[in-house]
Amino acid sequence: MRAAGLVKTFGTIRAVDDVSFDLAPGRIYGLLGPNGSGKTTLIRLLTGMARPAAGTVEVLGVAMPSRPNLSRIGYMTQSDGVYPALTVGENARFFAAAYGVTGDAAVLDALTLVDLADRQGDVTSTLSGGQRRRLSLACALTHRPPVLFLDEPTVGIDPLLRVQFWGHFRTLAEAGTTIVVSSHVMDEADRCDELLFMRSGRVIARGTGRQIRDRAGTDDLEQAFLAFASENGVGR
Template sequence: MTAGTDVAPVVEARELRKVFGPIAAVDGISLDFTPGRIYGLLGPNGSGKTTLIRLLVGLARPTSGTARVLGTEMPERQVLGRIGYMTQADGIYADLSVVENARFFASMYGVRDRTAIEEALDLVDLGGRHSTPVEELSGGMRRRLSLACALVHRPRLLFLDEPTVGVDPALRVVFWEHFRRLAADGATIVVSSHVMDEADRCDELLLILNGRVLARGSGAQIRETAGTHDLEGAFLRLAGRAAPAAEAPPREAPPNDREGAAS
């Protein structure tokens, strides 16, 4: 909670829950995100990160609880014009060229300004590949184009679902430089990842497991709470502490099953 700050939160969630059949993918998450900061959602695959993002973007309707984004309760179509969303899949058209993809998403966001498109493509270093068909791009280039398509409308709030998966270390550094620059310009960035060493680049982390927030704070704070030297260890230790309480009542998993807690 960032109670006491004088800036209105960009994202506010209260007791968000999303249930699919017997499974609660998001199980009572509350959060406040303030402008100009990078937030990291950290957790293993299947922990509920993507569902949380989809709830915040308004692509899913919560079973209970509320999500307010840029002052509006989601889902709300109009707000989407100010949000950027880079999906886990590339989500770009393989049969279009680089610039056709960027122009297409710009049109969807209602952007007519061509310079914004150029800027986004230059930002991801695809400015010289306008007419290259996506089919001929490398995996890393596709990831970059995917990011550019989430930036064409200069969003104030950016959701990036595992943006660096399949991206080589050098490009990862470039990506994080972009994110930091955007945040410095006042944008709020929410990055999900299951790569722990990336997490330290975020201003604030939320460790997520089984749809719940396990811990939150800066990387240093979390390490301190857990009493470990690295985030990975912190995560495992915190997950170990949380597991019996979280697992025991609803599921019939054996009490010593640590696998179930971590995966």
């Protein structure tokens, strides 16, 4: 995956401001930053759901936006992207069909990964909030995408489910999936292979958690973030 000189504006606001990077396959990349730092807008640019004012994006060697390439990309949004009136199985099969997947094998694999295979007949509106988040993740995986974007996937879920989610993410990465996950929770940072700190639409630091701590001269990632924000003139 490659981004080069990405810019996205809303009026006079530069929501994404000259962002460039290359991401290797089979790794978990964390977009870390406070609300309003540009994480969601950047993900929308990477998935082709928004067009940049400047710059280019390539995912799996294909320039985005590209409708055909969407069949190779998974995207879990901040809100639950499932239909409450459908059953668990119907939701999963609907999203699989939308991606051109036939048969139930991939659907069963996705539901098994998130421990919902035995709930296929349950109406989605009867699920708990955490179960709906798990179903949203499964729906993003029904077509077995090699690239997965997760926008604040652990917001509003309990600590146990958060640990389970990160276990799922690691399993997928070890199987070769490239994962980009956004979060404003710094204690999730060390679960990522590499971090990109964002502030005011810009990537202000990149590296492993250890590398970022060492460069900032602190063991506290929040303090490291503040140090890089100040250094880049975006801490105000």
